[in-house]
Amino acid sequence: MKATGIVVEYNPFHNGHKLHATEARKTTNAQIIIAVMSGNFLQRGEPAFVDKWARTEMALQNGIDIVFELPYAFATAHAPTFAEGAIKILDAACCDFYCFGSEDGHIQPFENSMALLDNQHTQYERKIKEAVQHGISYPQAVNAAYKDTVQTDNTNRPYVDLSKPNNILGFHYMQAAKQINSNMQAATIQRMGAAYHDEELKDQRIASATGIRKSYFETNTLHDTQNFLPGSVYQLLKAWQGDHSAFGSWKSFYPLLRLIILRDGPKRLAHVADVTEGIENLFYRAAVNHDTFDGFMHTVKSKRYTWTRIQRMLTHIFTGYSYNTRSKINTPTYLRLLGMTQAGRLYLNKQKKNFKLPIVSKVSSFSDPSLDIDIHAANLYALGLGKSEMNVDYKNIPIFIRESQ
Amino acid sequence: MKATGIVVEYNPFHNGHKLHATEARKTTNAQIIIAVMSGNFLQRGEPAFVDKWARTEMALQNGIDIVFELPYAFATAHAPTFAEGAIKILDAACCDFYCFGSEDGHIQPFENSMALLDNQHTQYERKIKEAVQHGISYPQAVNAAYKDTVQTDNTNRPYVDLSKPNNILGFHYMQAAKQINSNMQAATIQRMGAAYHDEELKDQRIASATGIRKSYFETNTLHDTQNFLPGSVYQLLKAWQGDHSAFGSWKSFYPLLRLIILRDGPKRLAHVADVTEGIENLFYRAAVNHDTFDGFMHTVKSKRYTWTRIQRMLTHIFTGYSYNTRSKINTPTYLRLLGMTQAGRLYLNKQKKNFKLPIVSKVSSFSDPSLDIDIHAANLYALGLGKSEMNVDYKNIPIFIRESQ
Numbered sequence: 001m002k003a004t005g006i007v008v009e010y011n012p013f014h015n016g017h018k019l020h021a022t023e024a025r026k027t028t029n030a031q032i033i034i035a036v037m038s039g040n041f042l043q044r045g046e047p048a049f050v051d052k053w054a055r056t057e058m059a060l061q062n063g064i065d066i067v068f069e070l071p072y073a074f075a076t077a078h079a080p081t082f083a084e085g086a087i088k089i090l091d092a093a094c095c096d097f098y099c100f101g102s103e104d105g106h107i108q109p110f111e112n113s114m115a116l117l118d119n120q121h122t123q124y125e126r127k128i129k130e131a132v133q134h135g136i137s138y139p140q141a142v143n144a145a146y147k148d149t150v151q152t153d154n155t156n157r158p159y160v161d162l163s164k165p166n167n168i169l170g171f172h173y174m175q176a177a178k179q180i181n182s183n184m185q186a187a188t189i190q191r192m193g194a195a196y197h198d199e200e201l202k203d204q205r206i207a208s209a210t211g212i213r214k215s216y217f218e219t220n221t222l223h224d225t226q227n228f229l230p231g232s233v234y235q236l237l238k239a240w241q242g243d244h245s246a247f248g249s250w251k252s253f254y255p256l257l258r259l260i261i262l263r264d265g266p267k268r269l270a271h272v273a274d275v276t277e278g279i280e281n282l283f284y285r286a287a288v289n290h291d292t293f294d295g296f297m298h299t300v301k302s303k304r305y306t307w308t309r310i311q312r313m314l315t316h317i318f319t320g321y322s323y324n325t326r327s328k329i330n331t332p333t334y335l336r337l338l339g340m341t342q343a344g345r346l347y348l349n350k351q352k353k354n355f356k357l358p359i360v361s362k363v364s365s366f367s368d369p370s371l372d373i374d375i376h377a378a379n380l381y382a383l384g385l386g387k388s389e390m391n392v393d394y395k396n397i398p399i400f401i402r403e404s405q
Numbered sequence: 406m407k408a409t410g411i412v413v414e415y416n417p418f419h420n421g422h423k424l425h426a427t428e429a430r431k432t433t434n435a436q437i438i439i440a441v442m443s444g445n446f447l448q449r450g451e452p453a454f455v456d457k458w459a460r461t462e463m464a465l466q467n468g469i470d471i472v473f474e475l476p477y478a479f480a481t482a483h484a485p486t487f488a489e490g491a492i493k494i495l496d497a498a499c500c501d502f503y504c505f506g507s508e509d510g511h512i513q514p515f516e517n518s519m520a521l522l523d524n525q526h527t528q529y530e531r532k533i534k535e536a537v538q539h540g541i542s543y544p545q546a547v548n549a550a551y552k553d554t555v556q557t558d559n560t561n562r563p564y565v566d567l568s569k570p571n572n573i574l575g576f577h578y579m580q581a582a583k584q585i586n587s588n589m590q591a592a593t594i595q596r597m598g599a600a601y602h603d604e605e606l607k608d609q610r611i612a613s614a615t616g617i618r619k620s621y622f623e624t625n626t627l628h629d630t631q632n633f634l635p636g637s638v639y640q641l642l643k644a645w646q647g648d649h650s651a652f653g654s655w656k657s658f659y660p661l662l663r664l665i666i667l668r669d670g671p672k673r674l675a676h677v678a679d680v681t682e683g684i685e686n687l688f689y690r691a692a693v694n695h696d697t698f699d700g701f702m703h704t705v706k707s708k709r710y711t712w713t714r715i716q717r718m719l720t721h722i723f724t725g726y727s728y729n730t731r732s733k734i735n736t737p738t739y740l741r742l743l744g745m746t747q748a749g750r751l752y753l754n755k756q757k758k759n760f761k762l763p764i765v766s767k768v769s770s771f772s773d774p775s776l777d778i779d780i781h782a783a784n785l786y787a788l789g790l791g792k793s794e795m796n797v798d799y800k801n802i803p804i805f806i807r808e809s810q
Contacts, residue, residue: 288784390693
C-alpha cells in the first residue's frame with residue numbers, strides 16, 4: 001500500500017482541497033492519503049473556523065484516509081518549524097511521497113533551487129541574516145536573498161519563484177525532508193482556482209478558505225459558501241452553526257483575549273513565546289483602549305511586524321504558551337490519530353510496526369509535554385467559542401469512517 | 406474640627422452602616438467622619454456588589470464626609486494586614502478617633518485584653534504558632550490561644566470575647582494603632598440588629614450586607630432589600646441595575662475566573678499570592694470539571710481552608726496578584742481620595758498640610774506600585790461585570806457632594 005502525505009489546515013475543507021487530495025493520489029499513484037492537519041490554532045495565528053474534530057470528519061468524508069494532528073508547537077510556528085514538524089510526522093508514518101500544492105506545479109524547479117542553495121549555502125544564509133537585522137520581515141528577507149542568488153547563477157536551469165507563498169512553503173517541506181534524510185519523495189501539483197490569499201468568492205466552484213470564511217463573517221450566513229464546499233462539508237458546517245453560537249475567529253474570541261492581556265499586564269506578557277521588543281506594552285495599551293479586535297489590530301499593526309506574526313503572538317498569549325514551554329519541545333514525539341477510513345485503518349495495522357513514532361489514539365494512555373499543550377489549546381479554543389465542556393480530547397476517540405467519498 | 410475614622414466596605418451601604426456613622430459621630434463628638442473603604446474587591450475575597458464609586462456616593466449621601474480607598478493590597482489581605490493598612494490611613498489623615506463596631510460595645514475590655522496580651526506576649530504568640538502548625542486555621546488558633554491566656558488570668562477584669570468576628574477585627578485595629586504609636590484614640594459602638602453573618606433579612610430595618618446581597622441574588626430583584634437601605638442607596642442600586650447587566654459576584658465573574666485558571670494552569674497559578682501547598686492543582690481540576698462557581702467551590706472547599714481564604718486566593722488569581730507583586734508593598738503610601746462632602750473638603754483644606762501621606766485626587770499625577778494595582782483591579786472588576794471601558798480611575802475625579810443627609 002503506497003501512501004502519500006499532505007500538509008493541511010482545512011479551515012474549512014473546500015472543493016480545492018478535495019481536488020488537491022485527488023490529484024495527489026493520482027500524481028503519486030497512492031492507495032492511501034495521509035493528512036497531517038493543524039489542530040485548533042493555525043499557522044497564521046488564528047483560531048480555526050471549526051475545531052479539529054469537525055475538520056477531521058470533513059477530510060475523511062472527502063478523500064483523506066488518515067488524519068494526524070500537527071501539534072500546536074509546530075502548527076502555530078513560523079514556516080520552517082511548521083514544515084519541519086509536518087514533514088517529520090509524515091516521514092514517521094512511512095509515507096512514500098509528500099505532495100504539496102504550489103504555484104509552480106513542477107517539482108524539477110524546486111529541486112534545482114534546492115541544489116543551488118545547497119551550493120551557495122553560506123552566502124545565502126548571510127544575506128537573509130543581514131536583511132533581518134535591517135528590520136526586514138523574515139519572509140521578505142528569504143525572498144530577497146533567494147532572488148539575488150538565482151540572478152547570479154548562469155546555468156539556465158529553471159528555478160522556482162520563491163516570492164509565491166505556496167512555493168515557499170513547499171520549499172520548506174523539501175528542506176525539512178532533506179534535513180532528516182527522509183526516504184519520502186517530493187511531489188507537487190499546481191494550485192487551481194483562487195490563489196491562497198484571494199478573499200472574494202469567485203464565479204467558480206473553487207474559492208480559498210480565507211474567502212469562504214470572509215463570506216460567512218460578512219453575511220453571518222453560510223449561504224454563499226455552498227458552491228465552494230463538498231455537500232458533506234456544507235452539512236457539517238450547518239450542523240456546527242446549529243450547535244454553537246459562533247465560528248472560531250479573533251473577532252469572537254477577542255473579549256477573552258482582551259481579559260487575558262489586561263489581567264497579565266506587560267511584564268507577564270513578555271514571557272509569552274514570540275512576544276518581543278516591547279510589543280507587550282503596545283498590546284496592553286491597545287487592549288485598554290479597544291473593545292473590538294479590529295480596533296486592537298489597527299493600533300498594534302505596523303510595518304515592523306506582519307499581520308501573521310502579530311496574530312501568532314496573540315495565539316500564544318491566548319493559550320499562555322511561553323518561551324519556557326516552547327523551549328522544551330524540539331521535535332514531534334507522537335502521531336496523534338484524529339481519524340481514519342477503513343482503508344486508513346488497514347494501512348495503520350499493516351505499517352504501524354514500522355512507524356518511527358508511537359501512534360496516540362487515546363490521550364489518557366500517553367504522557368507528553370507537547371500533547372499536554374494540544375489538549376490545553378483545545379480547552380482554550382472551546383472557551384473562546386463559549387463551550388463549557390473541557391478536556392474533550394480525553395473523551396473523543398479517533399473518528400472512523402467506513403468509506404471515504 | 407475633630408475627625409473620627411471608620412473602616413468600611415459598604416457592600417452595599419445599609420441602615421446599619423448609617424446608624425454606625427451617626428453613633429460614631431456622637432460617641433466621639435466628631436465634626437468629620439472619615440471612612441477608609443475597600444475598593445472593588447473585599448476582605449472576604451469577593452468582588453464588590455457595586456463598584457467603589459457607587460459605594461462612595463452612597464457613603465457621602467449618608468453621613469460620611471470623606472472616603473479614602475483602602476488599597477487592594479490591604480483590602481484583600483487577612484485581618485492583621487487589613488487592619489494595619491486601614492489604621493495607618495486613618496492615622497495619616499490626622500483622625501482624632503477611630504471607631505469600630507463590635508459585639509462587645511465597650512472599649513475598656515479591649516484595652517484590658519491589649520494589656521494582658523502585652524504582658525503574656527511570648528506565650529500567646531507561641532500558642533498561636535503551635536496551633537497553626539497543627540493545621541488549625543489562623544482565626545481559630547488566635548481564638549484558642551486567647552481563651553487560654555484569659556483563663557489563666559485571675560485579676561477579675563473584664564476581657565473582650567475574641568470569638569466574635571467584629572471584636573477580633575476591632576482588636577486588630579487596636580494592635581495596629583499601638584504598633585505605629587498612633588495618637589488616635591480607640592472607640593467602639595455595639596453593632597445593632599443583625600449579626601455580621603446573618604443571612605436572612607429580618608423583620609426590622611437593619612439587615613447585614615450579606616443578607617441584602619443574598620436577597621438580591623436569590624430573587625434577582627432589589628424589592629426585598631428596600632426596607633434595609635437608605636432611600637438614596639436604593640435609588641443608586643436601581644440605577645446600577647439599569648446601567649449594568651449584573652451586580653458583582655463570583656457567580657457572575659466565574660466564566661472569566663475559569664478562563665484564567667484554565668489558561669494559566671497549575672504552574673503559573675502557584676505564583677499567585679496566597680496560593681499554597683498544591684491547592685493550584687485542585688483549582689485547575691475543579692475548573693476543568695465545573696462551569697459554575699457553586700460546583701467549583703463544592704470541589705475545592707475542605708476543612709483545611711476557610712471559605713474566605715479560598716476566595717482570597719481566587720481574587721488574586723483573577724487580578725493576577727502574585728507573591729512577587731505583593732512583596733513590593735509594605736505599607737500605605739498615599740491617601741486615594743474617592744469623594745468628600747462640603748464639610749470634608751473644609752477639613753482636607755485645613756488639615757492636609759499635617760497629613761502623613763500625600764492625597765491622591767488625580768491618579769495620572771501620581772505614580773506608585775500600589776496605586777497601579779488599584780487601577781488594575783478596577784479594570785478586572787469592570788471586565789467581570791462585562792463593561793468595556795477601562796482605566797475609569799484615570800477619568801473619574803473625586804465625588805463631591807455639597808451636603809450629606
